[in-house]
Amino acid sequence: MTTPQKPRGTQDMMGEQAARFDHVVETFNRVRKLYGFGRVEVPVFESTAVFARSLGETTDVVSKEMYSFEDRGGDSLTLRPEFTAGIARAYIENGWQQHAPMKLATWGPLFRYERPQKGRFRQFHQLDAEVLGAAEPAADVEVIALAAQLLAELGVDDRVVLQLNTLGDAETRAAWRDGLVAHFSAHLDVLSPESRERLAKNPLRILDSKAEGDKVLVADAPRIDAYMTAEAGAFFEALQKGLQASGVDFVRAEALVRGFDYYRHTAFEFVTDALGAQGTVIGGGRYDGLIGAMGGPETPAVGWAGGIERLAMLVAEPLTGSVVAVVSNGPEQDDLARDCLLKLRRAGIAAEMAYRGNAKRQIEVAKKRGSSAIVIVRGADADQPVHVQQLSDAADPSQLLAVLAGGAA
């Protein structure tokens, strides 16, 4: 077995799976335009420093989970593991602050060196929406409303719940963190080994520990609300009011946190229980500290990213059969059939004609492929030169006949 195989954690897609993927991306592009989010393009690879800087002290992520390599000049480059850092880099480098506030969207492949499992790949794909240069809760509201409408239009909103939390401002966050450390340190004996590790590196993460023993401790851990400054409280209040006014349902998730210090205020995830251990389909929050931490001007920002593969798994099977099959009844009718094909396509109707096979075979194949209608071309001499057989509601026979009755294409 020496034939090449795809790298672990990558995927080939065709047919229904690719159609679902495509449907998610198309829907996203349509909806983000509705909200006035322009397309942004950033490189698939960046200087390693771009991500190392944004991911900061979490050494595991930087050293073990990134696809990094040296180019021929000896520079360390990394395949992007997220969109936000690259967009922040572009914002700083190109002086986009002159355009603030910016509403940007993109989608594409991302790379993380992880063990593949359900809904987790090494090359995966995300949708991304960001608002840069806006400190107002209205930006958070709009970003979340965009996500909610996307999910609704994908028809998956009944299986997804919006979990919402606040991390407060920098002051709030620091105080809460200290409170949590104190609480868990007092119960070291019952804390799981993993969480004892987290206590030093990333105490907020203990809140979403899966260990049963930890859950008991988490239940009476101090709540962030007790540490909230007046400003942070007002921000969260405004966010919730804005969501209600936008018709977005949510539940408060007090244990929902972000590991990095540059996250402030809003944290949210759209979660489903239909995808095994990987329940988050869209996750986001406010990262007011990031652009400043990367050496740019202090810039408030909020955004989210959503897994295309995960969304595609939730989406109902997309409608197929919007293609009309043109069948030539014999070689003598091929030219006429080709003319029909041309007329349909120029009229904006998806149509195709088989490369080979007799009429009977072509009809069988067309039905099996789920064509919406079959146009059988019998020749100018026949009683009915062109016969239309409707196969699904997606086709309108009278419209097809009208198009085909037009002059030579």
Next chain:
RNA sequence: GCGACCGUAGCUCAAUUGGUUAGAGCGCCGGUUUGUGGUACCGGAGGUUGCGGGUUCAAUCCCCGUCGGUCGCCCCA
């Protein structure tokens, strides 16, 4: 990095407790039937049972290793 489970035809899966020539459906190719159309039937091609070793008279089946896959843990930007 750790753990559990799984690798049989192009695809989805069978194969008694370890037993003789490893089967079926789908797909593909050919034929018959049908004859304005989603038919039925007949036939054919296609396998070193992931790979390597071991136990045994005998291994798809048991054991070890290896590679690959799935799911979970860790991590989750």
